[in-house]
Amino acid sequence: MLATKRSPLVWAVHLSVLLIVILWTLPTAGLLISSLRDKDQLAVSGWWTALSTSSQNLVYRAPGAEAQAQKDGKFVISGNVLDGANAKVSAFGFSSREPAAFPAGQTATLNDGAQLTVREDGSFDLVSDKSFEGDRGQRIFITAGVPPRFTFDNYREVLRAAGIGTSFINSLTVAIPATVIPILIAAFAAYALAWMQFPGRAVLVAVVVGLLVVPLQMSLIPLLRLYNSIGGMLGVPAKTYAGIWLAHTGFGLPLAIYLLRNYMAGLPKEIMESARVDGASDFEIFVKIILPLSFPALASFAIFQFLWTWNDLLVAMVFLGAGDQELVLTGRLVNLLGSRGGNWEILTASAFITIIVPLLVFFALQRYLVRGLLAGSVKGG
Known part of the structure; x- marks a missing residue:
């Protein structure tokens, strides 16, 4: 067999992808290297000189x-x-x-x-x-x-700062439920919009698409006032984890429903019809068929939602507060950098501590990301 030659367009695409990967990876690699360098060397030279005298x-x-x-x-x-x-x-x-x-x-x-x-x-x-x-x-x-010197002293200094451990736990307490709750709600809504026939379905889909473009800043204050008024009538404290979970759920639902609905609409219709012939209810079809097949889309949204909630500061300050026991990790590091902003070693170590958990989540689920985003993008259902 004659070896097939790849067209120049294929090579151009591969080189472009490689260039994009390098451009996205370099800042993270530079941040990690800088966070491990001696503070005196970090102050006088860039991370790309880390291995030279x-x-x-x-x-x-x-x-x-x-x-x-x-x-x-x-x-x-x-x-x-x-x-x-x-x-x-x-x-x-x-x-x-x-x-x-x-x-x-x-x-x-x-x-x-x-x-x-x-x-x-x-x-x-x-x-x-x-x-x-x-x-x-x-x-x-x-x-x-x-000669080049590397040390963990920068991380020790950041981790010894008062309240870092508490803020780390606070961020996990906010991010994990605020990722799981909208996925659970959106999965049910997406299945209904994709496969169940009922009056007003097209209007609901249009409303979900329209909500995608609503800015967070525009809806934050009305949502806070509504939450405070309802909480006042029920006697619920204003600054609670439940409040920030509900806020993140509300802000994340439009994207979650849109993403999952498009994915579920692209699943083979024959599977659902066969299950109905066998006597399965909509709930059984959803739990036993749709959810397992929709895992790539669920993982894709989980990545986006976790990154958003983990790195969020505005919503956390509004709905949870800025007290010493309620402050999330991003707020704690902002306070730390406010008093130590001239120390580059503190900046780099703090930044990498902030992104290490999102990086782990991304690498754990990244193989599902593209599949979840692209599947169902052609067939709307």
Whole structure:
């Protein structure tokens, strides 16, 4: 058999998909690498240089006069500017205006006549003909090449922050029921709209499609007022998990019903007809046939809904509150970054802690994602 040649269009599609995958993966990979880097290296170089030696400008203060010793008629203060760090000095200086004025190993003459020598290994000698005075030692500016360093200290610092564990549990308490509840309700509604004949079915489908474009921000306040008024009549507290579950259910139902209805409408009609001939009711058909066959669509919506509810901050602040015991993970990290926003290591570690659970959910269910989105997209039922 002759080997078939792939057309240039196929290669173009494959290359485009590969490029898209790389573009989507690079930010996450960069975030993970940055979160594991030493905070000093992270502050001066990008994540793509993580495996190369980085050049850092450091300041070291030599010991004061109490550390001097007399050698060959001269007064000497010795030490190491690297303090045991695995690095190599390339240049040094004694003035902030010229921090790299001298190469490593050269001797520099200070303003008071003393001589300073800093070597590549960081050892230095400060030599003077007269005795050193004062408790504050000489400042030494160095430029050092530091090999790559990786650490879990950034994660330890974030996880030690007060309330992170409580907020993590709060986010799970919000996200899991807020994902399961709309799936249960939407599955019943989608089956009815796809396979059951009743007056007004087309109108209901149109209403569901129309609700897809309603902005969350426009409906949030009316929904909150309605919930508070009903809760006041029933004596239910305003800030509860039940409230945020209902809110997420209301916001997620239009997409869930639309997605599941399109999928179920594309299932073979003969299966349902055979089940009815055998005497199965609509409920039995739904539970024993439709639900197992609709798992790809259910998993697709579960991914979207879980990502939305896990990363949500606005709805959680409105319906659950911003108290220390009610704050979700996104709110807790926002507060942490508000006071530590200048620390890049805190930013990267916090961001990756936020996305690790959604990543696990996505990779666990991603094989169903495309099937659930595309199946039933042609046949409307």
